[in-house]
Amino acid sequence: APELRRTRTRSVCCYCGVGCGVLIDAEHGPDGSRIVGIEGDPEHPANRGRLCTKGRSLPQTASSLSGRLLAPELRHLRQETRRPVDWALALDTVADRLAGIVQQHGPDAVAFYISGQLLTEDYYVFNKLAKGLLGTNNIDTNSRLCMSSAVSGYKLALGADGPPTCYEDLELAKTVLFAGSNMAYAHPVLFRRLEAARERDAEVRWIVIDPRRTDTAAMADLHLQIQPGTDVALFNGMLHHLIWEGRVDAAFIAAHTEGYAELKQLLRDYTPRMAAELCGIAVADLIQAADWFGRDVAALSLYCMGLNQSAHGTDKNLALIHLHLATGQIGKPGAGPFSLTGQPNAMGGREVGGMATMLAAHREIGNDADRAELESLWGLPGHSLSAKPGLSAVALFEALRSGRVKAVWIACTNPVHSMPDIGQVREALQQAEYVIVQEAFRNTDTVPYADVLLPAASWGEKDGSVTNSERRISRVRAAVPAPGQARPDWWIANEVARRLEARLGPPGVAPLFAFDGPAQIFDEHRRLTVGRDHDIGGLDYPRLDRQGPQQWPFPAGAAQGLARRYGDGVFATANGRARFHPTPYRPVAEATSARFPLRLLTGRLRDQWHGMSRSGRVPGAFAHSPEPGLRMQPQDAARRGLAQGDLVKVISKRGELVLPLELSDEVASGTVFAAMHWSGQFLSSGGINEVSQPAVDARSLQPELKHAAVRVEKA
Numbered sequence: 001a002p003e004l005r006r007t008r009t010r011s012v013c014c015y016c017g018v019g020c021g022v023l024i025d026a027e028h029g030p031d032g033s034r035i036v037g038i039e040g041d042p043e044h045p046a047n048r049g050r051l052c053t054k055g056r057s058l059p060q061t062a063s064s065l066s067g068r069l070l071a072p073e074l075r076h077l078r079q080e081t082r083r084p085v086d087w088a089l090a091l092d093t094v095a096d097r098l099a100g101i102v103q104q105h106g107p108d109a110v111a112f113y114i115s116g117q118l119l120t121e122d123y124y125v126f127n128k129l130a131k132g133l134l135g136t137n138n139i140d141t142n143s144r145l146c147m148s149s150a151v152s153g154y155k156l157a158l159g160a161d162g163p164p165t166c167y168e169d170l171e172l173a174k175t176v177l178f179a180g181s182n183m184a185y186a187h188p189v190l191f192r193r194l195e196a197a198r199e200r201d202a203e204v205r206w207i208v209i210d211p212r213r214t215d216t217a218a219m220a221d222l223h224l225q226i227q228p229g230t231d232v233a234l235f236n237g238m239l240h241h242l243i244w245e246g247r248v249d250a251a252f253i254a255a256h257t258e259g260y261a262e263l264k265q266l267l268r269d270y271t272p273r274m275a276a277e278l279c280g281i282a283v284a285d286l287i288q289a290a291d292w293f294g295r296d297v298a299a300l301s302l303y304c305m306g307l308n309q310s311a312h313g314t315d316k317n318l319a320l321i322h323l324h325l326a327t328g329q330i331g332k333p334g335a336g337p338f339s340l341t342g343q344p345n346a347m348g349g350r351e352v353g354g355m356a357t358m359l360a361a362h363r364e365i366g367n368d369a370d371r372a373e374l375e376s377l378w379g380l381p382g383h384s385l386s387a388k389p390g391l392s393a394v395a396l397f398e399a400l401r402s403g404r405v406k407a408v409w410i411a412c413t414n415p416v417h418s419m420p421d422i423g424q425v426r427e428a429l430q431q432a433e434y435v436i437v438q439e440a441f442r443n444t445d446t447v448p449y450a451d452v453l454l455p456a457a458s459w460g461e462k463d464g465s466v467t468n469s470e471r472r473i474s475r476v477r478a479a480v481p482a483p484g485q486a487r488p489d490w491w492i493a494n495e496v497a498r499r500l501e502a503r504l505g506p507p508g509v510a511p512l513f514a515f516d517g518p519a520q521i522f523d524e525h526r527r528l529t530v531g532r533d534h535d536i537g538g539l540d541y542p543r544l545d546r547q548g549p550q551q552w553p554f555p556a557g558a559a560q561g562l563a564r565r566y567g568d569g570v571f572a573t574a575n576g577r578a579r580f581h582p583t584p585y586r587p588v589a590e591a592t593s594a595r596f597p598l599r600l601l602t603g604r605l606r607d608q609w610h611g612m613s614r615s616g617r618v619p620g621a622f623a624h625s626p627e628p629g630l631r632m633q634p635q636d637a638a639r640r641g642l643a644q645g646d647l648v649k650v651i652s653k654r655g656e657l658v659l660p661l662e663l664s665d666e667v668a669s670g671t672v673f674a675a676m677h678w679s680g681q682f683l684s685s686g687g688i689n690e691v692s693q694p695a696v697d698a699r700s701l702q703p704e705l706k707h708a709a710v711r712v713e714k715a
C-alpha cells in the first residue's frame, strides 16, 4: 500500500470567540490530503488543551467533500442555471460588472456583506477594496448582529473598543455576574474554567440575569429571571442601592471618571423596589445581587447577545459598565466588564476597520485627521476616502431592496438565515442587479440568490490570524490544501481588486493590491495600528510563531502584550477619564398586544453553530437537541389547548413558521423560546428569523434579534 504521510498542525478552532488552540492531524497520500483528527492545544492560553463538543467534531465537518463548492459558477441571466467556469472568467466577470456599476451609479451603489468568521487578513483586503479602492464605506458584516452594542458601550464609557479584561480574570473573580449569556453553551471552554475556580473557592458567587432558566442559570447562586429587555432597569436599581448604601468607590469616581452627578440624578428614581417591579423579580433578589457585586472583592461581568441584540443594546452595556466604574471594579485582577465575543474573529474584523461605521485600526470615518492619516498610509490622494458612513447590515439590505444599492458581495455568511425579517432580505436579493456569493458550502439559504458563486477555502485549509475575546491574536494555519478550485478569501478579494484597479484606474501612485500572502497583509495591517490604542507594531508572524498567541496592545519594543487595560486608571478618552452616561430604561422595540401576546426569545443550542452549514454536517451534533422546537410553559400551552409535540404556527407581524411544541419550565409564563440554528435547509417553513424584527439600536445599529411579539396557534 502506498505510504501515507502524517502531519500535525497548530491552529485555532473556527467556531466561537473563545479562540481555542487546536492541533490538527492530517494524512497526505496519492489520493490527496484529509484532516483525520484534532486535539486541544495544551500550550494555547485560552483552552490549555481543552475543547468542547463543537471543536472536537471539526474533523468530521472537514473530511467530506460532499456539499463543498469546488469551482466558480456563474449565470448571465437570473432565470438561467449557474454553470461552472474557470477562475479567470469568474474574476473578470465580477470585475467587469462591479466596474460597470461604479461607473454608472457611483461607488455607493456597491456593498459588501462579510463575516466575523473571516480571518483578519481576509477582512483587511475586503475593507481596503471597498474603502481604499472603490471609495465606499458600504461594507458591513455579520458582526453587526453580534458585538456592535458592546463596541458602542466600550467606546462611549471607556474611550476605546475592546474589553479591559483577560481570561485569567475568570479564575480571580469572586463575584461573577452573567448578563444575557448562556455561557455553558455559548463559551463552554471558558465556562469550565469558571466552574473549576468556583470548586476551589467557597467565597465565589454567581449571579445570572436571564429571562430564561438556561443551564447556566440553573447553576447560579442567584438567578434573576427578569422580564425580557429590562436589564437597564435592573442595573440602575442595583447601582441606586449601592450609591444610597454608601458602597461606591468615591475616590475612584472622583479621580478617574466624569458624568457621575448626572447619572446619580437619573438613578434617584430607580429605587430597588421600582426596578424590581419593572423587572418582575423580588426586591430582595435585586438587593442580594447588588450586595454581592458591591462586596469588597473582585467582581467580573460576563455578557453576550442578551445585552447586545437589543434596540437598547448600547444602554444595556453602558448601565452594566457604570456598575464597574462606580465601584472601581475595573483594571484590576478578577474585575471588569467582559463582553464575550460570539464569533471567532469579530474583534479582528474591527481591528482592520471592516465595518460600515469605522476605518482601519480603530480610526473614525467622521474624523478628518483619521481619514487623512489613512490616506497617507495607503498612498492615496488627499480626500479620497469617503466621509459618509456606510450602510450597516439592516440598512444595507433595505437599500438593495429599494434599488439604491445595485450590487452586493456576500462572503462567508448566510444572511438569508441570520438577518432579522428574512422575507425582506430575500426580496432585497431578488431586486439586486448583481449578487456575488463567496462560500465554502453549496447548501446555504443565500446560495440560490447568487449570480456568481466563488468557492472559498475553509477551516484547516487557510493561513492567517484571528483575535479572540481577550484581545489575543493567534495564528491560523492550513493543515491540508483547499479542495478543487477553492481559494482563500483574501486571495479572491485581492484578485478582483487587482482587476478593478486596472479597469477603474489606480487611485494612488503604487498598486494597492500587490499582496502575495497573508504575512504581507498582516505586516501592512500592523503598520496601520502603530500609535493607536491597539498598537501591534511589535507583532509579526515570526514572533507569533516563536512566542505563540499574544494579546494586544503589543507595541514595538514590548516583550509581551497587555493582559489587563486601564490598570493605571487612565482611560482611552481624550481627557483620560471614563464617562458615565444617563441610561433611562426603555422597553423592547415591539410590545406585546392582543393579537401578538407572547414574547419570543431566541438563543443557541449546545452543540450547533449559527445556521448549521458546518455543524449540521455532524450527526452527533443532533444528539443533544435532535429536532427544532418552540419551548412554552406547560400552563400557557394548556390554556391554548396545546400539547407536547403539537405542530404550532409561530406568527409575528412579519411572517410565520411551523415548529413542534416543547413543553418547558425554562421559560416564564408569557414567553416562548426557539433556537436560532434551524433554517430553510432543515425546515420547509424557514427559520426563526421569518418572524424576528429588524428594529436597531440607534447608536450601535445592532438589530433586536432577541425579542419579538408573536402569537402561537395549532398548525
Ligand code: SF4
Residues within 6 Å of the ligand: 013, 014, 015, 016, 017, 018, 019, 020, 047, 050, 051, 052, 053, 054, 055, 056, 187, 188, 189, 190
Ligand atoms: Fe471551539 Fe469555542 Fe468550543 Fe473552544 S469553546 S472548542 S473555540 S467552539
